[in-house]
Amino acid sequence: MIRGLIVLLSFQGAGEIVSRLLALPVPGPVIGLVLLLAFQVFRGRTDEPIAVVSAALTRHLGLLFVPAAVGVVMFWPQLRLHLWAVVIPLAVSVIATIAASASVLRFWPGKTADRKSA
Amino acid sequence: MSTPLPIAEIWVYLAGSPLFALLLTLLAYEAGMTIYEKLDRHPFANPVAIAVLLVAVTITLIDMPYAKYFEGAQFIHFLLGTATVALAVPIYQCWDALRGRVLPLAVSLLCGGAVSILSAVGIARLLGADTTIQKAMLAKSVTAPIAMGVAERISASPTLTAVFAVTTGVMGAIVARYVLDWLRLTEWWQRGFAIGVAAHGIGTSRALSVNAEAGAFSGLAMGLHGIAGALLIPLLAPLLG
Numbered sequence: 001m002i003r004g005l006i007v008l009l010s011f012q013g014a015g016e017i018v019s020r021l022l023a024l025p026v027p028g029p030v031i032g033l034v035l036l037l038a039f040q041v042f043r044g045r046t047d048e049p050i051a052v053v054s055a056a057l058t059r060h061l062g063l064l065f066v067p068a069a070v071g072v073v074m075f076w077p078q079l080r081l082h083l084w085a086v087v088i089p090l091a092v093s094v095i096a097t098i099a100a101s102a103s104v105l106r107f108w109p110g111k112t113a114d115r116k117s118a
Numbered sequence: 119m120s121t122p123l124p125i126a127e128i129w130v131y132l133a134g135s136p137l138f139a140l141l142l143t144l145l146a147y148e149a150g151m152t153i154y155e156k157l158d159r160h161p162f163a164n165p166v167a168i169a170v171l172l173v174a175v176t177i178t179l180i181d182m183p184y185a186k187y188f189e190g191a192q193f194i195h196f197l198l199g200t201a202t203v204a205l206a207v208p209i210y211q212c213w214d215a216l217r218g219r220v221l222p223l224a225v226s227l228l229c230g231g232a233v234s235i236l237s238a239v240g241i242a243r244l245l246g247a248d249t250t251i252q253k254a255m256l257a258k259s260v261t262a263p264i265a266m267g268v269a270e271r272i273s274a275s276p277t278l279t280a281v282f283a284v285t286t287g288v289m290g291a292i293v294a295r296y297v298l299d300w301l302r303l304t305e306w307w308q309r310g311f312a313i314g315v316a317a318h319g320i321g322t323s324r325a326l327s328v329n330a331e332a333g334a335f336s337g338l339a340m341g342l343h344g345i346a347g348a349l350l351i352p353l354l355a356p357l358l359g
Contacts, residue, residue: 008200008203008204009200011203012199012200012203015203025271025348025349025352026264026345027199027263027264027267027344027348028199029198029199029200029202029203029263030202030264030341030344030345030348032199032203032206033202033203033205033206033209033341034206034341036203036204036206036207037209037210039206040206040207040210040213041210041213046207046210046211050207053204054204054205054207054208055207057197057200057204058201058204058205058207058208058323058326058333058337059326060147060323061201061319061320061322061323061326062147062169062319062320062323063143063166063169064195064197064198064201064319065166065262065284065287065320066143066146066147066166066169066170066173066191066194067139067143067187067188067191067194067195068195068198068262068266068277068280068281068284069166069170069262069280069281069284069285070170070173070174070177070184070187070188070191071184071188071277071278071280071281072170072174072285073174073177073184074184074277075277075278075281078250079281082246082247082248082251084245085245085246085251086242086247086251086282088241088245089237089238089239089242089245089247089255090255090258090282090286091289091293092237092238092241093233093234093238093241093255093258093259094234094259094286094289094290094293094317095293095297096233096234096237097230097231097233097234097237097259097290097315097316098293098294098297098312098315098316098317099297099301100226100229100230100232100233101226101227101229101230101233101311101315101316101339102226102297102298102301102303102309103229103301104222104225104226104229105222105223105226105303105305105308105312106301106302106308108222108225108226
């Protein structure tokens, strides 16, 4: 558990350093993700301690969004005045986004269909 | 030892320590998860939405400023970055399935990303939302920690962007099943990827609770959208301004 946490935090730190050193617009954790992915590809497997901590964190990913989302209370007076101008675009947009990315995958010629028929 | 404190003073002490915000957040999430499980993981019983609602109502009732709450809750917020790194594990588990599909996945991501921005900003403008709101919508399909970083670069409000990102995530987690069934998408990897493009971390969390393969591809989509968004949205923002 602790070993896995050390590895993950180290990759996160390495990501922060790379992001700042090269002044990249991509935030540290995403670079950390890419580095950890490369590490696993290089090793040819996922080490057990990393798998354990990763499973614990990703299973409760939703919890980690709560503190930022509660920020809605700060904007509530402003949002309430424009409630529909906020809710309708967000709702339509998320449906359209799912439909657009799903349609590309569904109607992509060739490869993607044959696994299903196999 | 010391004399016992009156209850009011104990409360003042507790409200000032991170303990209260931490405990409140965990309790609210646990309540959300219990309801979600009780209702057979029905998409409408989204645990994140329930938790946010409970915390928001509680801190409003006890008159606790958001900044004060966040002081304690930031320990949870911090782990968002670590969890982003951790998504490399489920992505690696789908590595073989992924390699043959680079092109359709890339096209799907770019189409999804473009539709997300254009539809949200376009409709918001049509409905007369002010520019603060329009700007905060640009990065809303990108996962919250990245969206907040992007918002800073394009001089939009990071907190409002995070609120829109989480709202989008929750809405996506709720409607995904219906949209994907309607489009007759049956492959888990396709369903997962589409959810991840639109609804980032909260969609991924929903996908993971339904199917492991869907969860991995959703995590992949979220990571890729994060990278693409961080690179492209700052370039796009002036064009839509």
